[in-house]
Amino acid sequence: EAEVAQSPRYKITEKSQAVAFWCDPISGHATLYWYRQILGQGPELLVQFQDESVVDDSQLPKDRFSAERLKGVDSTLKIQPAELGDSAMYLCASSLVQGATGELFFGEGSRLTVL
Amino acid sequence: QQQVKQSPQSLIVQKGGISIINCAYENTAFDYFPWYQQFPGKGPALLIAIRPDVSEKKEGRFTISFNKSAKQFSLHIMDSQPGDSATYFCAASGTGANNLFFGTGTRLTVIP
Numbered sequence: 237e238a239e240v241a242q243s244p245r246y247k248i249t250e251k252s253q254a255v256a257f258w259c260d261p262i263s264g265h266a267t268l269y270w271y272r273q274i275l276g277q278g279p280e281l282l283v284q285f286q287d288e289s290v291v292d293d294s295q296l297p298k299d300r301f302s303a304e305r306l307k308g309v310d311s312t313l314k315i316q317p318a319e320l321g322d323s324a325m326y327l328c329a330s331s332l333v334q335g336a337t338g339e340l341f342f343g344e345g346s347r348l349t350v351l
Numbered sequence: 352q353q354q355v356k357q358s359p360q361s362l363i364v365q366k367g368g369i370s371i372i373n374c375a376y377e378n379t380a381f382d383y384f385p386w387y388q389q390f391p392g393k394g395p396a397l398l399i400a401i402r403p404d405v406s407e408k409k410e411g412r413f414t415i416s417f418n419k420s421a422k423q424f425s426l427h428i429m430d431s432q433p434g435d436s437a438t439y440f441c442a443a444s445g446t447g448a449n450n451l452f453f454g455t456g457t458r459l460t461v462i463p
Contacts, residue, residue: 240394278357278440278453279395292449327394337383337444340451342394 238262240343242328248349254316257346260309261330267291269340270303270313271327279327285311286334318350354378355443357454364461370428372457374441377422381443386415386426387453389438398439399426431461 241260249255261268266287271279282301284292287308296303300319305311315322325347329340357374364370374384385400401408401415401424408415414427428435441454 276456278355278442278455280453281450284449295450329394335444335447335449337446337448339385339397339400340395342396344392344394 238341240328240330240341242326242343242346244346245344246347246349248351249318250351251319252317254314255318255348256315257313257326257328257348259311259313259328259343261311261328262341265330265332265341266308267331267334268305268311269329269331270311271329271342273325273327273345275324282313282326291334315348318348320350323348323350353455354452355441355454357441357457359457360455361458362460364431364459366431366433366461366463368431368461370426370431370435370459370461372426372439372441372459373423374425374443374454375421375423376443378443378445379422380445380448382446383444384415384417384424385442385451386413387440387442389440389456391437395440428459431459433461433463435459436461 268285270282273279283296283303285305303313325345327345329342331338386398387395388398389395403419412429417424438456438458440456444451
């Protein structure tokens, strides 16, 4: 069964350090999302890609977060510098159709702890 | 501002009982209402979804009830099983929108 792959599963870092997360969506899924899930809350959209183009990054804290999907396949989310409040689960999802009214397939997430 | 309000925060049900989780929204442009199930250490997975042209959708033991006038929808899990123990998120979005707004989640525990 096709899955969304994410790495690393766990990352512990000190504040002010740089961190990066990688996501490989399901093959053929042109739409890719990065969500942040704070413990005890629902996922919140950070950025959405359609192929290699950013469709929505209105909720991405651009002073410290960046995301890219250079060849329209896998994607990287970077945080520099990390802050204590960035501790969360970072979820990648992909979908076959553009827009938020289709099924989203989520990876297992990357859990970030900032000390 | 929370686009989708979900309750209760946690729920304990006996095996065989009915689990009910409620959600409410304000944005009348929303026309897609999915429920996602998340097990510990896993990402959310789509469980069932409904559009406002119907008031109820059933898939096995899972049923969504939708009340358009009240702007509320709920998930009913019939004959709840210990394997249903997970966190459930309601969500909402509108046609053409990019963002799927999630509720805060309900942690369901089914006691054997």
